[in-house]
Amino acid sequence: MRVSFIKYIKLKSSMTYDLLLKNVKAFTTSGPFEGDIAIKDGKISKIGGDIQEQADKTIDLSGKYLVPGLIDGHTHMEFPFMGEVTADDFYYGSRAAIAGGVTTIVDFVTPAKGQDLLSAYEKWSNNADPKVVSDYGLHMIIREVNTKILEQIPEVINKGVVSFKLFMAYKNELMLPDGELYKLIKRISDFGGVTGIHAENGEIINELIQEFLSEGKIDPIYHYYSRPDIMEIEATNRIASIASMIGKDVKMYIVHTSTGEAVDIISSYRRQGFKFFNETAPHYLTLNTDFLKRPDGYRYVMSPPLRSDEQRTKLWIRLASGDIFTIGSDHCVYSDAQKKRYKEEVPPFNEIPNGVPGTENILPILFYYGVKKGIISMERFVEVTSYNPARLFGLYPRKGTIMPGSDADFAVIDPNRKVRISADVLHSNINYTIYDGMEVEGWNVMTIRRGEVVYEEGQVIGKKGSGKYIPGKTPILL
Structure with a gap:
């Protein structure tokens, strides 16, 4: 059993603070600082060189x-x-997040066909509240357009759901035609919301899928071949053109960007004064199409698909340059049985549920392959994993920073801890990880959420349902 590095000091006299963090080496977007951090009532109360006041607990x-x-x-x-339905419910998924140093998740409300936005919001909140260990916010997926949906957009924003997601893929499920995309982006923008876009050309993808199936090409690698790079690049260019017609007040981000060219399109608009941004995910930075050719390639089916090593390199370059705005895991977990549709044989690629685990791996993957390898700085690490997401989703300055008055949310990293990633060291509700066997240096060893230690050295100690809903406010974007 590993001995905890934490030194707890109980004081008997009257207390000033709830928690005092000593000998801190902290990193923010403005650089590192060393000193102490005092916490009271879940908030950062004081930051100083050597805080002497007493506390209930000192670490x-x-x-x-x-x-x-x-x-x-x-x-x-x-x-x-x-x-x-994904294998991770709000309890297992938020446990995995907490173990990875993620103190806040932002999940996607997914209305059923014909369901209005407000009732879907209530359902998602009711599902999450009794289970979450992390704090959480919500996005709203819109899969159809009618008068009631349009009327409810400002009502949803008033409930703290300031970001929405629209799909250009998954025909007959989630995909919206261009005219409806235009109408929704405009409506969301009118009320100050942010529009997230899944950018792939769903019409052409559907044709390619049918072509491959008719030729008997059903292995997981054909998931990639049916969604080539150009499908994302074309859709990104198209939606940026549509959004730019509405005006520079539109706030839009392209989720899970997997190609450097798509990043470049959005960056070019941002340089013209548009508030357009990109997100990418850790798997696009570390894995490639070869994983889809393995016997367990079905585990690696997600959309957009894994890309070439050339695209991985392009994404790292753009992450380092500042062109990529946020890192999100796209944590969408299915068990082996679900991925294989409860059969012995792997089903055709188009029948494999799309999604992979990832929220617990953002920190070690980005820290090791980004910071340790000298590609990005710690300041950039903080920017894309906390500061920028907080600004984009209206959570800043409550979240995403270290300053007095902000929530006392921290990840504590042992920069020299070497770990071989496997399902055994992770906390998701499945028996595999797409990063299996990867050896990383740098690991989250403690998570503090609103001043409470909720994870320490492999053990999630935060209670089920102790997380809180954090309503988004006006996004803060330059």
Whole structure:
């Protein structure tokens, strides 16, 4: 059993603070600082060089890195899709998040066909509230357009759901035609909301799928061949053109961007003054299409698909340059049985539920392959994992920073801890990980959520249902 590095000091005299973090080496977007952090009532109360006031509990963080609690702006808990519901409910999914230093997830409300937005919001909140260990916010998926949907957009925003997701793919399920995309982006923008876009050309993808199936080409690798790079690039260019017609007040981000060219399109608009942004995911930075050719390639089916090593390199370059705005996991977990449709044989690629685990792996993947390898700085790490998501989803300055008055949300990293990633060291409700066997250096060893230690050295100690809904406010974007 590993001995905890934490030194707890109980004081008997009158207390000033609830928690005092000593010998902190913290990182923010403006650089590192060393000193102490005092916490009261779940908030950062004081930051100083050597705080002497008493506290109920003191934790010595010598030798560790402290960063703002990560914000995973892209999770799908209890997500109904392709005839299945994801294996991670809000309890298991938020446990995995907490273990990975993610103190806030932003999940996607997914209305059923014909369901209005407000009733879907209530259902998602009721599902999440009794289960979450992390704090959480919500996005709203819109899959159809009618008068009631349009009327409810400002009502949903008033409930703190300030970001929406629209799909250009998954024909006959979630995909919207261009005219409806235009109408929704305009309506969301009128009330100050943010529009997220799944950018792939669903019409052509559907044709390619049918072509491959008719030729008997059904292996998982054909998931990639049916969704080539150009499908994302074309859709990104098209939606950027549509949104730019509405005006520069539109706030839009392209989720799970997998190609450098799509990033470049959005960056070019941003340089012209548009508030357009990109998100990418850890798997696009570390895995490639070869994983789809393995016997367990079905585990690696997600959309957009894994790309070439050339595209991986392009994404790292753009992450380092600042062109990629956020990192989100797209945590959408299906068990082996679900992925294989409860059969011995792997089903045709178009029948495999799309999605992979990831929220617990953002920190070690980005820290090791990004920071340790010298590609990005710690400041950039903080920017894309907490500061920018907080600004984009209206959570800043309550979340995403280290300053007095903000929530005391932290991930504590042992920068030298070496770990071989496997399902055994993770906390999701499945028996595999897409990062199996990867050896990383740098690991989250403690998570503090609103001043409470909720994870320490492999153990999630935060209680089920102790997380809170954090309503989004006006996004803060330059």
